[in-house]
Amino acid sequence: MKKLTKALLAGTALTALTTGAQAADELNALVWCDHTDPALIQPFEAAHDVKVNLREYEGTGAALALLEQSRPGDWDVLVIDGIDVFRAVEAGILAPLPEEALPEDDFFPQVVLKANNAPDGTAYAVTEKFGYNTISYNADKVDEADMQDLSTVWSDKYAGKISIYDYYMPVMGLAAMADGIATADITADSLESIGKTLSTMRSHAISVADVVSAQTALATGEADIVVGGGEWLTAVLQAEQPELTWTIPDQGAVVWTQSIGVLAGSEKPDLAVEFVKYITSPEGQARLATSSCFWGMPANKLAADHLTPEQKEILRWDNQEDYLAKAQLYPAPDMDLDIEMQDLWLETLSQ
Amino acid sequence: MKALPWIFLAAMGVFIYLPVGALVLFSFQGGTLPVPPFNGPSFQWYADILGDRDLMAALGHSMLVGLGSSAVATLLGFTAAYGLARHHLPGTTLMRAMLIAPLCVSYLIIGLGLLIMVQRLGLGLGLSLGTAGIGHVVINLPLCFSIIYASMGAQQLSAERAARDLGATEAKVVLLITVPMLLPAIAAAFFLSFTLSWDEFIISFLLTRFDVTLPVEIWSMLRSGLSPRLNAIGSLVFLVSVVVVLAMETLLFGKRK
Amino acid sequence: MSLSRDTLRGWGFTAPALIWTLAFFVVPFLVMAAMSLATLEGRTLVWGLHADNYRELLEKRYLWRAVVVSLQITLTVTAVSVALAYPLAWIIAFRVPKRWQRLALLLAILPFWTSYVVRSYAWLTVLSKEGVVNQVLLSLHLIAEPITLANTRFATVTGFVHFFTMLLTLTIFANLIQLPPNYRRAAMDLGASAFQTFRHVVLPLTLPGIVTGAFLTFVLCIGDYITPQILGGNTELTVPQVIMVQLGRRADFPLAAALAIVLMGLVTLAYLACARWLRLDRI
Numbered sequence: 001m002k003k004l005t006k007a008l009l010a011g012t013a014l015t016a017l018t019t020g021a022q023a024a025d026e027l028n029a030l031v032w033c034d035h036t037d038p039a040l041i042q043p044f045e046a047a048h049d050v051k052v053n054l055r056e057y058e059g060t061g062a063a064l065a066l067l068e069q070s071r072p073g074d075w076d077v078l079v080i081d082g083i084d085v086f087r088a089v090e091a092g093i094l095a096p097l098p099e100e101a102l103p104e105d106d107f108f109p110q111v112v113l114k115a116n117n118a119p120d121g122t123a124y125a126v127t128e129k130f131g132y133n134t135i136s137y138n139a140d141k142v143d144e145a146d147m148q149d150l151s152t153v154w155s156d157k158y159a160g161k162i163s164i165y166d167y168y169m170p171v172m173g174l175a176a177m178a179d180g181i182a183t184a185d186i187t188a189d190s191l192e193s194i195g196k197t198l199s200t201m202r203s204h205a206i207s208v209a210d211v212v213s214a215q216t217a218l219a220t221g222e223a224d225i226v227v228g229g230g231e232w233l234t235a236v237l238q239a240e241q242p243e244l245t246w247t248i249p250d251q252g253a254v255v256w257t258q259s260i261g262v263l264a265g266s267e268k269p270d271l272a273v274e275f276v277k278y279i280t281s282p283e284g285q286a287r288l289a290t291s292s293c294f295w296g297m298p299a300n301k302l303a304a305d306h307l308t309p310e311q312k313e314i315l316r317w318d319n320q321e322d323y324l325a326k327a328q329l330y331p332a333p334d335m336d337l338d339i340e341m342q343d344l345w346l347e348t349l350s351q
Numbered sequence: 352m353k354a355l356p357w358i359f360l361a362a363m364g365v366f367i368y369l370p371v372g373a374l375v376l377f378s379f380q381g382g383t384l385p386v387p388p389f390n391g392p393s394f395q396w397y398a399d400i401l402g403d404r405d406l407m408a409a410l411g412h413s414m415l416v417g418l419g420s421s422a423v424a425t426l427l428g429f430t431a432a433y434g435l436a437r438h439h440l441p442g443t444t445l446m447r448a449m450l451i452a453p454l455c456v457s458y459l460i461i462g463l464g465l466l467i468m469v470q471r472l473g474l475g476l477g478l479s480l481g482t483a484g485i486g487h488v489v490i491n492l493p494l495c496f497s498i499i500y501a502s503m504g505a506q507q508l509s510a511e512r513a514a515r516d517l518g519a520t521e522a523k524v525v526l527l528i529t530v531p532m533l534l535p536a537i538a539a540a541f542f543l544s545f546t547l548s549w550d551e552f553i554i555s556f557l558l559t560r561f562d563v564t565l566p567v568e569i570w571s572m573l574r575s576g577l578s579p580r581l582n583a584i585g586s587l588v589f590l591v592s593v594v595v596v597l598a599m600e601t602l603l604f605g606k607r608k
Numbered sequence: 609m610s611l612s613r614d615t616l617r618g619w620g621f622t623a624p625a626l627i628w629t630l631a632f633f634v635v636p637f638l639v640m641a642a643m644s645l646a647t648l649e650g651r652t653l654v655w656g657l658h659a660d661n662y663r664e665l666l667e668k669r670y671l672w673r674a675v676v677v678s679l680q681i682t683l684t685v686t687a688v689s690v691a692l693a694y695p696l697a698w699i700i701a702f703r704v705p706k707r708w709q710r711l712a713l714l715l716a717i718l719p720f721w722t723s724y725v726v727r728s729y730a731w732l733t734v735l736s737k738e739g740v741v742n743q744v745l746l747s748l749h750l751i752a753e754p755i756t757l758a759n760t761r762f763a764t765v766t767g768f769v770h771f772f773t774m775l776l777t778l779t780i781f782a783n784l785i786q787l788p789p790n791y792r793r794a795a796m797d798l799g800a801s802a803f804q805t806f807r808h809v810v811l812p813l814t815l816p817g818i819v820t821g822a823f824l825t826f827v828l829c830i831g832d833y834i835t836p837q838i839l840g841g842n843t844e845l846t847v848p849q850v851i852m853v854q855l856g857r858r859a860d861f862p863l864a865a866a867l868a869i870v871l872m873g874l875v876t877l878a879y880l881a882c883a884r885w886l887r888l889d890r891i
Contacts, residue, residue: 028561033571038404053561056571058856064651065859069470091651160756166842207759207841213732215577219384220736222758240383335650342857346670350677350844356699363696363716363773370730370770371719373740377733386738431625438618450625453633455823455879457831459848460868464636467643467861489632492625521617550724553833553848557855569725573838585726592721600714 025050027271029077030063032056032258034129034291035279043287044278050271060084067093072265076272082127082257083332086119094124095264101276102126107299110324111257125261128279129288131296132327133170134253136229136246138218147225150178150251154197158225159204163217165228166208168345173254173331174227175201183254183328188337191344198348201227208349211294218244232294235314248323255327257299282306289315371589378582385579396583406584409568413549416480416564420487421544427488428495428540433529436503437511447500454493461489462554469558478560486554491544498543502536542599546592644865653862661866671850675870678846681761682830685768686822692769693776694818700777701784713781720774728838731767732758735839759841767835772828776821783817784810819885826878831871847871 025048029035033056041052057063060081067075068091080088088094102123104112108130117125135147141161146152154162164171173183175197181190202208209217209226211233217223219237226233230246230253237244260279262272278284285298286306297315304317316323333341377385379392400406431450435443453461465486469476476482507529514524530537552566559567565588572581647658665671696716704712722730734740735757742754757763787810795805833848840846845853847867854864879886 033574036405036571055561059858061651061859062856065861068651163759202843205843206756208843209759209841210574210837212573212577212729213759213838213841216732216736217759219577220386220733220738220758221754222737222756237384339858343668343670346845346850346853347668349842350670350673356695356703359695360699363692366770367716367719367774369740370727370734371722373734374722374726374730385733386736387740387743427625427628430621434618434621434623438614438621440615440618440622446622446626449629449634453629455827455875456633456637457827457848457871457875459831459833459851460640460872461633461636463851463855463864463868464640465632467865468636468639471639471643485632488628492629496625546721550721552725566723566725569723570834573725573729581726581729585723585730588723588726589719589721592723593718596714596718596721600710 026053027051027076027268027275028053028055028074029079029275030055030057030066030075031077031079033293034288034296035079037287037291037293040284040287040291043283044275047278048271048274052275060087064088064091064093067091067263073267075263076266076268077260077275078125078263079128079258079260080125081330082113082116082130082259083330085116085125085259085261088261089119089124093264094261095266095269097123097126097261097276098273099123101273101280103280103300103302106282106302108297108301108320108324111255111299113257113259113329116257117259125259126276126280127257127299128260128285129296129298130255130257131232132230132246132248132253132323133165133167133174133228133256134230134246134248134327136214136218136226136234136244138221138224138241138243139245140243141221141224144247147247148249150174150249153225153227153249154201154204156204160206161224162201162205163207163209163214163223163226164201164205165214165226165233166210167228168342169330170254170256171201171228172198172341172345173328176331177251177254177328183331186331186333186337188340191340195344195348198344202348231315232296235295238314248326250326252326252328253323255324255329256296257329286311374582375586375589377579378586380579380582383578385577385582396579397587400580400584400587403580406565406568406572409563409565412480412562413565416484416487416555417545417548420484420548421491421541423484424488424491424495424544425499425537425541428492429499429530429533429537431492431496432500432503433525436500437508450496451493453489454497458490458551458553462486462557465489465554466557478558480559480562480564483555483558483564484548486558487544487548487551490551490554491547494547495540495544498540499533499536502533507532538602539599542595546595549592640865640868643862644869646862646865648860648862651859661863664863665866665870670845671867674845674847674850674867675874677844678830678848678871679874681764681768681836681846682826684765685772685829686825688765688769689772689776689825690818690822692773693780693821696773697777697780697784701781713778717774717778720771720778724771725834725838727771728767728835731763731770732838735763735766758839759843761840761844763839763841764836767839768829768832771835772825775828776818776825779821779824780814780817783814787813816885819882823878823882823886827875830874 027050029052031054035041036054036056041054045052057066063078063080064087078088078094104126107127111127111130113127117123117127135153137147142158146157172194175194176183176186176190179193179197181193206223207213207217214226214229214233215237218226218234219241234244234246260276262269262276266272279288280300282300282302283306285300285303289296289298289303289307290311295315297320304312376389378396379394381390381393434440435447440446465482469478469482510532511524511528514528550566552570555564556567556570569581569584642655644661645657646653646655647660700709700712700716737754737756741757745751746754791809792805795809800808831848833852836846837849847870851864851867854860854867
């Protein structure tokens with residue numbers, strides 16, 4: 001029966017792996033992929049002698065489900081879509097942030113977004129990075145003047161040349177703006193008109209693409225335009241193909257923001273706050289802005305001191321005031337509307 | 352007409368090697384995009400991935416999960432095959448059917464089932480490499496069982512009986528007679544399990560947390576952008592697998608001739 | 609008494625594998641089945657016997673459309689893969705000289721071991737507008753300008769066929785090689801044409817190998833997420849893609865579970881259709 005004993009032993013060893021205890025100096029963060037860049041994380045780990053465990057996630061729904069099913073104390077830090085902070089607050093999973101972790105006086109005022117980050121007056125999160133979901137294109141293949149008007153972007157002229165970024169929220173926001181509906185005013189009644197616009201977009205598109213397929217499509221000439229793209233999509237391609245660029249059309253574009261907060265129930269709240277302070281500090285902000293996964297504008301203006309002129313050029317630092325004036329925030333639907341929007345999106349894709 | 356088979360063979364060769372060829376070629380790309388024109392050769396991407404902490408950690412995790420889960424799957428497969436082939440048990444057909452059943456189910460279903468169970472029932476399991484390993488044992492156990500069960504023939508039976516007649520205990524018989532005689536099948540089961548676990552994505556994707564396996568790490572690299580790094584890591588993984596396969600081929604089948 | 613001791617020992621050997629399968633395969637499956645009958649109220653999970661998820665499946669076009677797309681792709685892939693693998697295995701088994709046989713087989717299935725995520729990605733770069741295929745077609749003047757191959761169903765099917773042709777070549781070859789050569793010779797001697805020999809002797813004898821391989825292809829193909837996700841361009845979604853959307857974006861576990869049960873139903877249908885010839889314990 002030695003075999004059996006061995007089998008049981010191996011089984012136990014395998015099970016032991018699954019319940020491995022955590023060391024005292026670890027911080028568990030549920031994040032977007034830009035936080036996994038060692039250039040961003042390692043300085044913090046070195047300064048505080050701590051190991052930061054990072055887990056990426058895709059959608060807020062999945063993150064909330066994961067957090068609700070975890071034991072209190074499993075997670076310390078959460079990076080979340082700016083518009084979804086209130087959902088996390090409603091679910092009671094975020095802890096209030098102390099005033100000193102919020103250097104918001106140094107921020108671009110348009111992205112402080114107190115209404116999002118402090119839904120009931122208490123700050124639960126802080127904006128860390130922003131950018132635009134707009135139009136990325138190949139300047140050699142399209143008439144740049146056309147890119148200034150959303151309705152010509154997905155007109156017959158560019159049929160078969162468009163790829164749509166595979167995230168319903170910003171693309172539906174763009175569709176709404178093209179229809180003259182402000183993203184903040186989207187209701188169930190707007191969906192018919194948005195659906196029609198999406199349908200037109202879809203019928204002229206060759207693909208609905210995630211980040212890598214959208215980049216592949218642009219880089220290889222598969223598509224000349226990516227609806228919903230932006231600096232986060234083309235920044236990494238620009239070095240080799242400067243003709244790949246982006247613009248904000250006259251109707252505007254959608255601003256994405258991401259926020260960071262500390263989880264209620266964290267067993268290391270002080271360390272977690274330190275992490276938030278690091279991320280919102282000028283150095284942390286500069287590293288986050290130029291993270292290997294995707295680039296985006298830092299919320300903190302002081303990051304400028306830690307960025308090279310070339311980096312600021314790619315981020316289009318000097319255009320931000322103008323861009324922010326034109327852009328609108330992500331749509332912020334309630335849960336029912338959100339599900340309706342997702343259904344409409346999936347419905348349109350499979351037409 | 353005579354040439355037709357060879358033309359077909361050549362065409363299939365091109366089809367089969369087209370993506371692999373492109374993959375390896377553009378891993379030596381000089382620029383940052385893995386598409387023609389080729390301007391190389393350059394080894395920068397290999398240097399890049401070998402210096403990537405997360406990627407190398409994932410490689411180690413894949414090794415660990417692969418070896419661990421294959422060992423368990425082979426062991427359980429062997430004991431089950433031995434039990435069913437050498438003992439008269441009521442309900443043998445049913446038990447065989449149950450052991451083979453996971454083979455008929457998509458990996459996604461197995462992964463999703465485990466994910467829901469772990470989240471809802473807990474059972475002291477969390478999301479981790481070990482849980483992914485448990486899933487890999489589930490998918491590989493049927494293969495290990497079938498391979499070993501199929502090779503349990505009459506020739507070992509007489510040797511086993513002779514040993515038992517001479518007074519050997521069952522444990523001794525198994526360890527000294529059955530295992531050595533079945534070693535090629537056991538090794539084949541182990542290697543096959545390893546290669547399948549090594550390359551498995553969806554179960555690992557659903558069941559791991561901070562430490563992930565190589566395919567999951569490659570997937571998240573893929574999601575963050577197009578780069579010859581992916582070609583480089585893909586070529587490297589291919590090289591490792593080919594070495595394992597060739598080793599298996601020479602060790603196990605080379606001798607039989 | 610000796611029989612019952614024998615039985616007891618047999619149980620001892622078999623039990624660990626059975627318990628493992630029970631605990632980590634059967635139980636999770638049952639939990640998932642129960643989950644498919646639960647429902648979400650807001651974000652709170654309510655257990656019970658609700659048919660909501662299955663009703664939604666019938667009502668929402670993108671959900672049942674995914675089932676149709678998955679079936680179409682899987683059946684095409686299975687048919688094309690068998691059609692390519694059979695002659696390939698045949699040539700390797702009967703035309704390639706004996707001493708080169710193992711090498712030829714090994715070469716034919718070696719790319720099977722490229723990383724599965726990377727393989728789809730490699731096809732994406734090969735099929736893109738500036739990829740190798742378009743470049744070759746252009747230089748041969750077979751096409752005037754690059755054609756769209758990537759991000760289509762064609763690309764998904766190509767990626768799948770590539771993988772499964774290798775798998776099927778292996779299973780069919782194993783089957784062909786076990787065929788006693790005398791059978792074919794005897795049929796020929798009795799005056800059967802090459803086609804008749806194939807139709808009435810070889811094909812029936814190799815059918816189990818083909819069906820087993822085809823069934824595995826069906827199971828692995830219909831449950832695959834990566835290949836359509838990378839190659840298909842997302843303009844039509846398969847069941848696994850829809851499941852992952854439910855998990856990743858909405859955390860709608862009940863609906864995801866219901867879709868998985870539907871997937872399971874399709875696999876069961878395929879199993880029943882193939883059951884007569886399946887030899888799953890003889891792979």
